[in-house]
Amino acid sequence: MKRIKSRKDIPWFDINNYDYIRNIDDIALLEEVIMRTCIYEHAGEGRIDKSGNSFIWSEILNGQPDTEQSFNNEPFDPKISQRSELKQQQLKVLSSNEAVNPVPCAMLDHYHSRLKEKENQQKLSAKDNEQEIIKFSYSDFMGDSSIICNIGLDNYTDDEILMALKHHLPLWRKDLNISEPKKRFIKPAEIEKIRDYRIIPFLDLMIWERDMDVTISKSVMATCVFPDGEIGEVDLANRNGKVNNLLDIILSEDFSVQKSTRNFDY
Structure with missing residues (x-):
């Protein structure tokens, strides 16, 4: 496995491209984390190019890590657009995540x-x-x-829809014999640390490592994400360091950012 020992070997990465993270709210921040964890999993399976997130990853590599902006800019399949009389601006990609995804x-x-x-x-x-x-x-x-289900947005209020889902979810799990997974949900303090420790750019570098089958040295990783030296190589090299601890939590199988001890209105 090739070892990356120079910042110059990662030309696509620029920490300044991640300034947008300072201006997004907590919900948008968690959505960014969800997107990265999905792409990280796909990279581990060698199938980013075949996943629905391939365009998002290509945008990140092109200097656009703001996935919400990338969703808005995602082009149509030319074959589909040629057959369709609808103009691009008339079609929308609906908001979604791994838990709830309009088909x-x-x-x-x-x-x-x-x-x-x-x-x-x-x-x-x-x-x-x-x-x-x-x-x-x-x-x-x-x-x-x-x-796969229909949600009647035009005939039912949000409260009615949520009440119906709350009623049917345990029945569906029982009928399909699928138990509710045990999750360790994110804490408010960890949300702040995602910003402070610049976890999203770290995740992008880790995805790139997997995708390219390379290893980035800790010194290069620290220089990329913290060019002013706020967090250095020593912390990254320590498995119990604050950055590694938070990354281990976020990437663990039983961890979820879908819900926290704070109430979010999705």
Whole structure:
């Protein structure tokens, strides 16, 4: 594995590009962290290019780490835009995260293909079961751990929708035999540390390490993120250092930034 020993070997990184973090609120900050943890996981599996976040990562490498801005700038697939009479500014990418994600058009085609394949298998074994198949939920029928559902934004208030979700979530988990995962939620003090310790640029460098199969020396890492020496190589080299402690917490499997001890209105 190649070892990066010079700041010059990371030409895409500029800590000044991360100044926007000072001006975003806590919710937006946590969304930035969520995006990085997802891309970090994809990098570990060698599939950033095949993930839905590939454009976001390419924007980060092009000096645009503000993922909200990247969402707004994401181009259409040329093949789709040529077939569509709708102009680009008329279409929106809806707000989402890993827990709640409005199904994109491309995924509908994927779900349809999987469903037709499963239906054909079922019909071969039980031709008289065709009418029953259409009554089953996609999740149970396909053995999927995700729920695809409609949310009636025009007919129901936010409180009514939240009340319905609160009622149905435990029933869905029971029917699908999927227990609620145990999570260790982020604390308000840790949110402030994400800013103070510049965790987001650290995460971007760690993603790049995984994606490129390289190792950045601690001295170079410290120089990149803290060019004025506020946090140095010694802290980064210490597994119990304050930056590493927070990174370990954020990247642990049972950690969640979706909820904290502070009340957020999503």
